[in-house]
Amino acid sequence: MKFEKKMIDIIKRTYDVKSFRFHRPEGFDYKPGQYILVSLTVEGNxxxxxxxxxxxxxxxxxxxxxxxxxxxxxxxxxxxxKIGDRAVISGPFGKMTFEGEYAKIALLSGGIGITPMISICKYCTDLHLDADIVLIYSNKTENDLAFMKELDEMMHNSNNLKIVYTLTRASESWTGCRERISENMIVSEIPDYMERRFYICGAPDMVKSMEEMLTAMKIPKDMVKKEALSGY
Ligand SMILES: Cc1cc2nc3c(=O)[nH]c(=O)nc-3n(C[C@H](O)[C@H](O)[C@H](O)COP(=O)(O)OP(=O)(O)OC[C@H]3O[C@@H](n4cnc5c(N)ncnc54)[C@H](O)[C@@H]3O)c2cc1C
Structure with a gap:
């Protein structure tokens, strides 16, 4: 589906992350985890x-x-x-989706790779699905943590959602994890990891290193779905 819509809201998430909202057109159906293509005229092109x-x-x-x-x-x-300006949008696309089809999933997300995970977590918590979700969300610093309030709220309202934040360059006051997502972290935070489907999303380097790590942990490839945010 392709449509042109006016922007209806802009939400600042962090110092360098913003969300952009548009009216959802009638008949625009998508699955949590999917993506769209957004076209703008930039310098005449x-x-x-x-x-x-x-x-x-x-x-x-x-x-x-x-x-x-x-x-x-x-x-x-x-x-x-600005609100009221138009963009051309097409979609939905993508296969890294989840609508409750597995009993247990693990989501590994780096930086802005949180976006499809937000969609998945919101969908599952809104519908009170039984699916058990563990999300590990890696960032550099506290200031890079987009959607923390929304995620904490979802975790608070759900018995099936666990979120582990990890920061690679945290300030001294940070009491959470302080390393890149690692085998040790997965074993300790997700002890039943062998029973889970894995979803990975982040920059291409992050996705590649997570895939290699899961392979080293003997997790079969067909248990892993991924979306590399290529362009970075
Ligand atoms: C399926 C899919 C889903 C995506 N979803 C999202 C999403 O939800 N949110 C989102 O922000 N992007 C997402 N992206 C990436 C997005 O399409 C753009 O490529 C990205 O936002 C950069 O676009 P730009 O015009 O700002 O930078 P560009 O002008 O395209 O510059 C990108 C280039 O600049 C450099 N660069 C720019 N920023 C960085 C950075 N932070 N770190 C390292 N190098 C950098 C790199 O050399 C890269 O080649 C997605 C991509 C795909 C394929």
Whole structure:
């Protein structure tokens, strides 16, 4: 489906991450974890980029995507948009989806790779699905933690959602994990990891290293779904 819509809301998530909302067109169905293509006219040329939906299909009125702002031309054009400005959107695309089909899943997310995981977690908590979810969310610093409030709220309202935040360059006051997602972390935070389907999302390097780690842990490839946010 391809449509042109006005932006209806802009939400600042961190110092360099913003969410952009549009009315959800009638008939636009998607699965949690899917992505869209967003086209903008930048300096006279149409530019198109992929963005995972950070909204959940349970949110009927709007769709949302979330961009890490980079200072590059497309990013600046998006950042300069105002409510009422239009974008051309097509989709949905992508196979890294979850609608409750597995009893237990583990989500490994790096940085802005949190966007499809937000959609999955929101969908499962909104519908009170039985699926048991552990999300490990890695960032550099406290300031990079987009969606922490929303995730904590979901965790608070659900018995089936556990979230582990880890920061590789945390301040001294941080009491949580302080390393990259590692085999040790998975064994200690997700003791039943062999029973879970894994979902990985982040920059291509992160996705590759997580895949290699899971292979070394003897997790079969067909237990792993992934989305590399290529373009970074
Ligand atoms: C399926 C899919 C889903 C995606 N979902 C999202 C999403 O939800 N949110 C999102 O922000 N992006 C997402 N992306 C990436 C997005 O499409 C853009 O490529 C990205 O946001 C950068 O676009 P840009 O125009 O700001 O930078 P560009 O001008 O495209 O610059 C990218 C280039 O700049 C460098 N660069 C820019 N930023 C960084 C950085 N932070 N770290 C290292 N190098 C950098 C790299 O050399 C890279 O080649 C997704 C990509 C795919 C394929």
């Amino acid at each position: 149409v530019m198109t980029k992929a963005f995972s939906l950070s909204s959940s299909p349970t949110e009927k009125d709007h769709i949302e995507f979330t961009k890490k702002l980079t200072g590059h031309p497309f990013s600046n054009a998006l950042d300069n948009m």
